[in-house]
Amino acid sequence: MNKKDIVISAIIGEICSWLILVIMKNLGVQFTYWWLLFFVIPALSVFGIIVATVIGKKLPMIYQVAKFVLVGGFNTLMDMGILNLLILAFTASSGIYYTVFKSFSFVVAVINSYFWNRIWTFKREGNANVKEFGQFIAVSLVGFMINVSVASVVVNLIGPKFGITAGMWANVGAFLAALIGMTWNFVGYKFIVFKK
Numbered sequence: 052m053n054k055k056d057i058v059i060s061a062i063i064g065e066i067c068s069w070l071i072l073v074i075m076k077n078l079g080v081q082f083t084y085w086w087l088l089f090f091v092i093p094a095l096s097v098f099g100i101i102v103a104t105v106i107g108k109k110l111p112m113i114y115q116v117a118k119f120v121l122v123g124g125f126n127t128l129m130d131m132g133i134l135n136l137l138i139l140a141f142t143a144s145s146g147i148y149y150t151v152f153k154s155f156s157f158v159v160a161v162i163n164s165y166f167w168n169r170i171w172t173f174k175r176e177g178n179a180n181v182k183e184f185g186q187f188i189a190v191s192l193v194g195f196m197i198n199v200s201v202a203s204v205v206v207n208l209i210g211p212k213f214g215i216t217a218g219m220w221a222n223v224g225a226f227l228a229a230l231i232g233m234t235w236n237f238v239g240y241k242f243i244v245f246k247k
Contacts, residue, residue, distance in 0.1 A: 056118075059171055060100045063125045064093030070132030077135035078219055096121060118172040119237050122164065127229040130160035130198075134225055144221045145206060153202050153225065154195075161191045164236070173245035183244060190239030194232045202228035 068088040075082060082088075099117060107114030133156035138144045141152075165187050169175045175183070205224035211217055 056100050056104075056171075057097055060096040060121060061093040063121055063167075064096030065089065067096070067125055067128045068092045070128040073132045073139075074128070074135045074222065077139045078222065115172060115241075116237075119168070119240075122167040122172050123229075123233045123236070125167065126160040126164045127226070127233070129163050130156045130229060131222060131225050132156075133159055134221070138218060138221065144217045149206055149221060150199065150203050153199055157195055157198055161195065164191070168240055169245065173240065175245050186244045187240070190236065190243055193239070194236045197235055198228040198232035200228075201231055 071088055071092070072085060075085070099121060103114045103117030107117070134152050137152040137156065138149075141148060143149065143152075165184070169179065169183075169187075202224040205227055206221055211220035215223065
């Protein structure tokens, strides 16, 4: 671990704080001490990387997995933050609008993912090339199909359950889709795109 890891963790945590606020706004969640997010989330991000560094001395892959999880969490919040912003802006949380919003938010999160995973998680040196980016896009497209399909099935076919509002259910669908997609993405990025 170095200063760069601390700074990157803190920056990711800070951006995540803003994205959480957008999600909370759409869900109608009132939080009196919302300003604490700007301190707590970055601190937890840095703490997680420090713990992963210590554990990583015995199990080196843990450090890389921790960075991937932090970047993955960031990408998930990017995806959900943009989704919620679009839901707020257009007051539509289901149907074809949801699928279009989810598709757009996922694409933005994938571009963000490529940047952070290439530079920080997998520390790929040198310039990006067409083959690597093509592989990233291919793995991400499979992840995209998994992500949007799972989210759309949960939201449009299964529909809100347990008295949960449509807006909240849209986030349940997005979260479940992100978990399943993240597993595929780590395997694909590590062993196909950024393999040593």
